[in-house]
Amino acid sequence: MSIALAKPVTKPRTASKKARQLQLIKATIRSIAKHGLSTTTMATVSKEAKLSQGIINLHFQSKDRLLVETLRYVADEYKAVWEKALVDSGDSTKEKIEALVGVDFEKSVCQRNKLAVWFAFWGETKSRPTYREICRKRDQEYLQVMIDLCRQLIEEGSYQKLDAESVANALLAMTEGLWLDLLMSPDYMTPEQACDVCMHYLQTVFPRHFQA
């Protein structure tokens, strides 16, 4: 008992740089979700992280860099999740598309805090080229994979009338629009129902692969 109590009287004040930065980024996500981007301050973030005022400038130099790194973190995490889902999925084109769509409505991606972050930064893209480029990159990478998969499925199923790019664009746009519903009206629709809306679209577009 006395041995067990001996150490933890003083809390360790140091952590590795990476760990502190991650802690601050996660606090930023919570702060944006809780207060909005326009009222997220150095104080709200450091308070959320239960650390002192100066800590952000120590690790990120400025508020601006913290915000950019937060956006980059969410974007990288998103990419990592769908890349893993592709690897883990079945080999068929249909299963890969299914896995990709599934990711967008999965817990780690489709939680309101994360959605709030996406929309917060999307709202600033017109005036902030840095935000815009990060967001566009995310979109383009995902879109390219989806286009390729759709093209493959169109060949496999001889859906001659279909244009892969249009279908992929429609699917991606639909997902982002459904995210807005989930952010704004979480009581109106669950992530599962939102996913069903996308699957329903796939059924009507690729009837021979996706059937009810």
Add this chain to the structure above:
Amino acid sequence: MSIALAKPVTKPRTASKKARQLQLIKATIRSIAKHGLSTTTMATVSKEAKLSQGIINLHFQSKDRLLVETLRYVADEYKAVWEKALVDSGDSTKEKIEALVGVDFEKSVCQRNKLAVWFAFWGETKSRPTYREICRKRDQEYLQVMIDLCRQLIEEGSYQKLDAESVANALLAMTEGLWLDLLMSPDYMTPEQACDVCMHYLQTVFPRHFQA
């Protein structure tokens, strides 16, 4: 000549309350599009309106009210435009749906400044109930009309497998997602192309009404 010059030496300083408020709201829209919501200040707005600092508090009491009234203005304008489009459209259900979709990609609605305003406020909805309610109301009113039209078309065309609510939700989500593309990557897609993506969706869902 001397008579023509006599008057306009001094500019009129007074305008009706409504006119000034509208001028300030339009300046707010431009400021949000140019600087983003989080760096839109009383100074950027009054400067954009070419009026003095104190003018906003005179007409709107606070910055907060100005922002809420700006959102309300954009929402009301949007509703007015689609209600007019419905009245002006042909009588058939198909034409009404077409008119409704067309509005979303029409100049007055689908300009980047307006889109920037929508996304700016959407990004804050999680933390600001007032914003959320205005945005939800807009969504719900439009959605309800679209659901009713889809239900009618499903009956007319005997599309037994279709669920009106799913189709309307998918269409609305797609539109909002396409708005994001138009805001972020205006060079990748034109409003006309975005509209085509929606029309393409309608073709696959209601093949007997919308054909290529």
Add this chain to the structure above:
DNA sequence: ACAATGAATGAATGATTGTTCATTCATTGC
């Protein structure tokens, strides 16, 4: 003409915000 009205101004004010830095404190190597 002139006074009364109220819209508009912009300098001043106080509150908030991002950033800095001298100091504190836990950790590491000797």
Add this chain to the structure above:
DNA sequence: GCAATGAATGAACAATCATTCATTCATTGT
């Protein structure tokens, strides 16, 4: 054990911001 190191603190500072208000000025009624 004892310096040396550098992570972390939080009070202090400068900059920015929303708001106020005494003053200016165009308009309207008499």
